[in-house]
Ligand code: NAD
């Protein structure tokens with residue numbers, strides 16, 4: 001089989017970790033005789049250097065011509081936020097890509113493998129066996145709403161708007177229930193319906209959609225309570241459905257269960273099943289180019305691509321097993337080194353995963 005993959009290596013640690021994910025995919029191609037064709041395209045800071053914009057038309061064309069997008073993180077150091085190379089990059093490049101392909105469904109699995117239980121700052125008996133999927137709405141809500149600055153009573157006022165249509169909520173709610181069917185069949189909606197009208201609409205839609213999935217149970221938590229339960233009783237969660245901003249925040253928090261942001265991959269899908277795959281973390285400018293980055297989040301994102309875009313379940317599972325094998329050998333990048341083991345570079349971790357995959 002031939003699969004076309006657009007590769008956006010990204011900024012900061014992006015190139016280091018993306019190169020490893022590509023090598024892992026090439027190893028899968030060799031072992032199973034698949035033809036993965038990679039097309040490098042540019043977005044974010046690297047596109048700014050080449051084209052003077054963050055998301056040029058040539059990049060969108062390359063992504064359109066592909067079967068899936070593999071994306072590194074974009075963005076510069078917080079101290080250079082106003083430099084034109086970096087200013088506004090979240091909206092222009094990151095939200096721009098999500099919008100261009102209508103990637104409204106963001107899947108963020110949080111799996112605590114037995115090999116990594118000790119990596120979490122939380123007690124093993126709390127995190128052991130946790131296996132949840134955060135389903136985050138990705139193309140609407142406050143990150144896309146009307147925003148700006150105005151003058152009120154002679155004072156500057158900044159504002160952002162949270163709004164959702166029924167249709168936007170319904171399509172992701174259906175998505176969450178469908179995925180729950182092939183998991184442990186439970187959906188938890190997280191919102192703030194005691195205050196927000198938009199949250200009340202999420203609950204209304206949930207109540208309307210849920211009866212179509214009688215085999216799936218569901219419940220509801222306010223976001224403040226949910227954020228506490230994620231770290232006190234994470235095993236209760238199967239599928240967690242939530243809006244754009246809550247999903248952003250809760251998934252960084254949930255990454256603590258798995259030990260590090262550098263351990264979690266994600267998939268962003270549209271209604272047609274087209275997907276973009278990226279780690280949940282950012283470009284980590286503080287450690288860029290030093291061989292310190294954990295490539296696992298990026299590699300697990302590539303595994304999700306195999307599973308969800310190419311229906312290569314065995315291959316996806318083999319990549320996940322290879323990651324676990326590298327961890328079981330005690331190999332640790334700096335972000336997960338706290339619990340002992342052997343400190344290795346980004347590249348050495350990548351080679352260990354490749355080696356485990358070759359068998
Ligand atoms: P970040 O996720 O880049 O880093 C937070 C902390 O986690 C840092 O200490 C970093 O060193 C560490 N870290 C992150 N990924 C790691 C990995 N794979 N291995 C080891 N350590 C890792 O978040 P930030 O510092 O808030 O943001 C940095 C830049 O990334 C900003 O410009 C931000 O806008 C951007 N960003 C981009 C995306 C995206 O492209 N989707 C997402 C989030 C942040």
Ligand code: MN
Nearest residue numbers: 248249252280
């Ligand atoms: Mn985030």
